[in-house]
Amino acid sequence: MNIIVAVDKNWSIGNQGQLLVSIPEDKKLFRDETMGKVIVMGRKTLESLPGKQPLYGRTNIVLTKNPDYKVKGAVVCHSLTEAMEELGKYPEEDCFIIGGQSVYEQFLPYCNTAHVTYIDYRYSADTYFPNLDQDLSWEMVAESDEQTYFDLCYTFRMYQRKA
Template identity: 90%
Template sequence: MNLIVAVDKNWSIGNQGQLLVSIPEDKKLFREETIGKVIVMGRKTLESLPGKQPLYGRTNIVLTRNPDYKVKGAVICHSLSQVMEELKKYRKEDCFIIGGQSIYEQFLPYCNTAHVTYIDYLYSADTHFPDLDKDANWEMTAESDEQTYFDLCYTFRMYQRKNLV
């Protein structure tokens, strides 16, 4: 299974329910990697999307504790085990965890590949992602040349789990 995330220098991912920054090339990469695939997110992440609607052209799976939560165009699950059962219908390499913080934390042990947009900047943030550079189970296997968006510098990184699950 994959995950895809944009992080700053502190591995922060969001503030007050929003992404830290919107970088067109990061959005393009996200679209290219996930179109036609399965994306797993939490309710708060879904509600932060445009129109609070599932993303077009993907199978959207939403994890929420609210038993009455419904949204057209998404598969709603209420536990990690329920999501894992749902994901058995798909190829592991077609499944992407897209956030937020608690979803990443719950699914990280089941992921083998992490697509990370690393932004060389420190933002004010209230949500974070585990620092894969400090995790002995993960190694960076690829990094793009440095990119810039106005005055922001960033790279696209690929991390692989050392002992595949």
């Protein structure tokens, strides 16, 4: 399974229910990587999307503790176990965990690849992703050349879980 995330220097991912920054090339990478695939997100992440709707062209799985929660165009799961059973219907390499913090934390032990947009800036934030640079079970296996968006510098990194 894959994780796809954008982090800042503190491995922050969001503030008050919103992404830290919107970088067009990061959005394009996200779209290119996940189109036609399976994405897993929490309810709050779904509700932060445009129109609070599932993303087009993908199988959307939403994780929520609310037993009455329903959303058109998505599979709703109420536990990690239920979500893992649903994900078992698809090729592992086609599954992407897209957030937020608690969903990343629950699924990280089951993922082998992380696509990380690393932003060279520190934002004010209230949600975080585990720092893979400090996790001995992960290693960075690829990094793009430095990119810029206005005065913001960032790179695209790929991490793999060590065997």
